Amino acid sequence: MSMSHQTARSSTSATTARPRSQSVQTAINILTFLLKSPTSAFGIVVLALLILTAIFAPLIAGHDPYMQNLENTLSPPSAAHFFGTDELGRDIFARIVHGSRITLTIIFLVTITVGPIGLFVGTVAGYFGGKTDVVLMRVTDIFLSFPSLILSLAFVAALGPSLNNAIIAISLTAWPPIARLARAETMTFRGADYISAARLQGASPARIIWKSIVPMCLPSVLIRLTLNMATVILTAAGLGFLGLGAQPPMPEWGAMIATGRRYMIDSWWLVTFPGLAILCVSLAFNLLGDGLRDALDPKQMTKR
Structure with a gap:
């Protein structure tokens, strides 16, 4: 009995280890494919720098982004202030770094x-069809009929101007x-x-959607999410x-560009460096989204 239990346990562990090793290998293959492409590699490097800059912002900035120096306003880029200073004497490089x-x-x-909401609405509408599909897709069409910025403006106007409300509006x-x-x-x-x-085995619609359909939708959704981030x-x-x-x-x-536009003719650095960051x-x-689309293409995957 003990030998049979050990055999069953070892076969189970081997079965669970195999999908994990396959998924790890797939991730390595995708990352290798992305790094081989100059454009995808550029996207990865920039986003990695963005993350590192955000994590180590106080060490990188060198100046307090909120500290005003009215004796050194609208100073051009120099060794003391890499990106110059703004109308209040604040270091623009430090503000861009902390803005990351x-x-x-x-x-x-x-x-x-956005990812969970879009996946939920799309998979439920596509799986059930009928009236459920009609109602959910008509609501989706209403949102799509407005430019995203205009609709975001409407939500922020209703909620009030703030960063949190802007995030809610963009997500909506x-x-x-x-x-x-x-x-x-x-x-x-x-x-x-x-x-x-799965239906014949008695699986519920929720289980079918979560276990069988959502994983198949994830690659396309991931690509779309990456492209949407721009x-x-x-x-x-x-x-x-x-x-x-x-x-x-x-x-x-964006707010830095807004405050600097009044001085942009004589002080070009106020809007140039935040604009370049965006x-x-x-x-x-x-x-990166284009690279992911190529990396997750079945034709490309068969070649690898």
Whole structure:
């Protein structure tokens, strides 16, 4: 009896270890594929620098981003102030470095909100079809009929200008594309043999959606989320520029451009460096999303 139990236990552990090793190997293959592409590698490097900058901001900045020095206002880039100073004498480099924390916070919170909402709405609509599909997709179409920035402005105007409300507004407007994609993927898989077999075994719709359909939708949703992050960053910067996002004196990149636009003719560095920060991070997400799309392409995976 003990030998049979040990044999069963070892076979079970081998079975569970095999999928884990396969998933790890798949992740390594995808990362290797991304690093081989110059554009994807650029996106990974920029996003890694963004994360490291946000983590070690106090060590990198060199100056207090909130400290004013009215005797050194609108100073051009120099050895003392790499990106110059603003109209209140604050170090722009320090403010951009600390602003990376705000940008990363927006990206993280929007991602963990938009992904589950879009997956839930899309998979439920695609799996059940009928009236459920009609109702959920018409609500999705209503959200999609408005430009994301305009709809975000409406939500922030209703909730009040603040960073938290801007994140809520962006999340409320960013989930519809994810839902449409998840619905299309679900409608492709719901007639598969393994879904029919799960139904015959008595699996509930919730279990089928969670265990069988959601994992199949994740690669496409991950790509879409990555590509959407560029739009999220631009929307957050737009809200900050209009004074409806992060409020002064927070060093948010869009708000920095808004305050610096009055001096941009003579003091170009006020808007140039925050704008370049927004450009680089948005471009990095677009390039990484394109690389993920190629890496997760079944044709590419068969070649590897």
